[in-house]
Amino acid sequence: MTSLPPEKVLQALARNDAETKTVPSPWQLTRIHKIGLGVIAGLVVASVLAAYLIHASYHETTDDAYTTGHVHNISARVAGTVIDVAVDDNQFVKKGQVLVRLDPQDFQVQVDKAQADYERAKSDFDRVEALRKSFNGDVAISKSEYDQMKANLAVARAALNDALDQLGYCTITAPEDGFVGDKSVETGNRVAVGTVLMSVVQDVWVVSNYKETQVGEMVPGEKVRIVVDEISGHSFTGRIDSFSPGSGSVFALLPPENATGNFTKIVQRVPVKIRFDAASIRGYENRLVPGLSVETDVTLAGTGRS
Numbered sequence: 001m002t003s004l005p006p007e008k009v010l011q012a013l014a015r016n017d018a019e020t021k022t023v024p025s026p027w028q029l030t031r032i033h034k035i036g037l038g039v040i041a042g043l044v045v046a047s048v049l050a051a052y053l054i055h056a057s058y059h060e061t062t063d064d065a066y067t068t069g070h071v072h073n074i075s076a077r078v079a080g081t082v083i084d085v086a087v088d089d090n091q092f093v094k095k096g097q098v099l100v101r102l103d104p105q106d107f108q109v110q111v112d113k114a115q116a117d118y119e120r121a122k123s124d125f126d127r128v129e130a131l132r133k134s135f136n137g138d139v140a141i142s143k144s145e146y147d148q149m150k151a152n153l154a155v156a157r158a159a160l161n162d163a164l165d166q167l168g169y170c171t172i173t174a175p176e177d178g179f180v181g182d183k184s185v186e187t188g189n190r191v192a193v194g195t196v197l198m199s200v201v202q203d204v205w206v207v208s209n210y211k212e213t214q215v216g217e218m219v220p221g222e223k224v225r226i227v228v229d230e231i232s233g234h235s236f237t238g239r240i241d242s243f244s245p246g247s248g249s250v251f252a253l254l255p256p257e258n259a260t261g262n263f264t265k266i267v268q269r270v271p272v273k274i275r276f277d278a279a280s281i282r283g284y285e286n287r288l289v290p291g292l293s294v295e296t297d298v299t300l301a302g303t304g305r306s
Contacts, residue, residue, distance in 0.1 A: 058299060058300055059297050059298060059299055059300065060210060060214040060215075060217075060218065060297075060298045060300065061295065061296065061297045061298070062208055062209065062210050062211075062214070062295070062296060063293075063294075063295045064208065064209040064210075064269065065206055065207065065208035065209065065293075065294040065295065065296050066206070066207060066291060066292060066293060066294055067204050067205070067206055067207075067228070067288060067289065067290050067291060067292040067294055068204070068205065068206075068207055068290045068291070069201055069202060069203050069204040069205060069289075069290045070176070070178075070201070070202035070203055071181075071199050071200075071201050071202075071290060072174075072175050072176060072178065072199060072200040072201075072202060073196045073199050074099060074100075074172060074174075074175075074196065074197050074198050074199065074200060075194050075195055075196045075197060076100075076102065076169075076172065076191045076192070076193060076194065076195050076197065077169040077172075077193065078102065078107070078166055078169045078170065078193060079190075079191065079192050079193050080102035080103050080104075080106070080107075080170060080190075080191065081102060081103045081188070081189070081190050081191075082100060082101070082102060082103075082185055082186065082187055082188060082189045082190075082191060083101050083102065083103045083187065084100065084101040084187060085099075085100055085183075085185055085186060085187055086098045086099055086100065086101070087099050087180050087183070087198075088180065088183070089180060089181065089183050090179060090180060090181065090286070091179070091180045092177075092178070092179050092180075092286075093174040093177070093178065093179075093180060093200060094174065094177050095173075095174055095175065095176050095177050096173050096174060097173060097174045098171060098172070098173055099172050099173060099174055099180075099197070099198065100171075100172040100185060100197055100198075101170060101171055101172070102169075102170040102171075102172070102191070103170070104167055104170040104171075107163070107166045107167040107169075107170055108167060110163045110166065110167075111160070111163040111164055111166075111167050113163075114156070114159045114160040114162070114163040114164075115160055115163075117156045117159060117160070118153075118156040118157055118159070118160045120156075121149075121152045121153045121155075121156040122153055122156070124149055124152075124153075125149050125150060125152070125153045128141060128146060128149055132146070172197070174200055175200065176200060176202045177202065178200040178201045178202040178203070179200070179201050179286060179289075180198055180199070180200060181198065181199045181200075181201055181289075182196075182198055182199045183197070183198040184196070184197065184198065185197040185198060201289065201290060204276070204288045204289065204290060205241065205273060205274060205275050205276065206224075206226060206238065206273070206274040206275075206276070206294050206296060207271050207272070207273060207274070208271070208272045208274055208294070208296045209248060209269040209270070209271055209272075210269065210270055210272055210298075211267050211268070211269060211270075212247065212267060212268045212269070212270055213267060215243065215270050215272065217300045218240060218243075218272065218298055218300065219240070219301065220239075220240050220241060220242060220243075221239055221240060221301070222239065222240045222298055222299060222300065222301045223237065223238075223239060223298070223299045223301070224237065224238045224239060224240060224274050224296050224297065224298050224299070225237060225296070225297040225299075226238050226274065226276065226294060226295075226296055226297075227294065227295045227296075227297075228288065228292050228293075228294050229292065229293040229294070229295075230287065230292050230293075231284065231287060234284075236276055236277070236280045236281055236284075237276075237277045237280040238274045238275055238276045238277055238280065239274065239275055239277065240272060240273070240274055240298065241273040241274060241275045242272075242273045243270060243271075243272055243273070244270055244271035244272070244273070247268040247269060247270050247271075248268065248269045248270075248271060249268055249269075272298075274296060276288070
């Protein structure tokens, strides 16, 4: 066996030691990967936090919001029997469209009687008036009798107008454009004065109850992103219309009394009225009804952003 010179052996050992130092071990690679992943995760968290803080400075959000609207309760102004219901549940109706008809027969009789009374009173008054003009007012009738006949004519005219109004109330029409809801009337029902027959929902908007600390930079006209729980995966746009003249507690049935000595400060909510953009809700008009849960996100234009 040939032995190597001592200097060769030292060179070989030095070369092996250098190769060992330049190639990292599996443990070293795992540690490097963990450090890299930690740095990346930290950057992601920092980016998300920065994005949240930037968004929060531009926006105010709340889920204490709901849809509401003009709900017209349709009721009978006269008592009668329903002979026709011209609409159905959830149907869209136009202003002036006939909704319900009551039997007009009894009211037509009252109109005929009032018409006859008016014509008789008018005939009597016209005859006396013609005689007064023919004799230059020198007629065998006192001024009090003349005034009485004139008053009788006015009463008869008023009675006729009232009878015509009562007859007209037999036809119930829509007060505004909208959708029919809560219809409870059917043909043949006997209804009393004031009986609610159905409702017509005219339009819908959003009321968002923002904290008093959130409304400071809000102004009418600012853009709002609206998410309705009923319509998942879709968002609408709108604008701030106006602010309530008082917080929710002011209009509560039992407003809080803070002068009792047991005062606890509670952040109040201010109702904010938000109108939908017409183009945004196109195709969803019959889905947006009063009473839905909503989330709203206001873009604060007052901070110099839009």
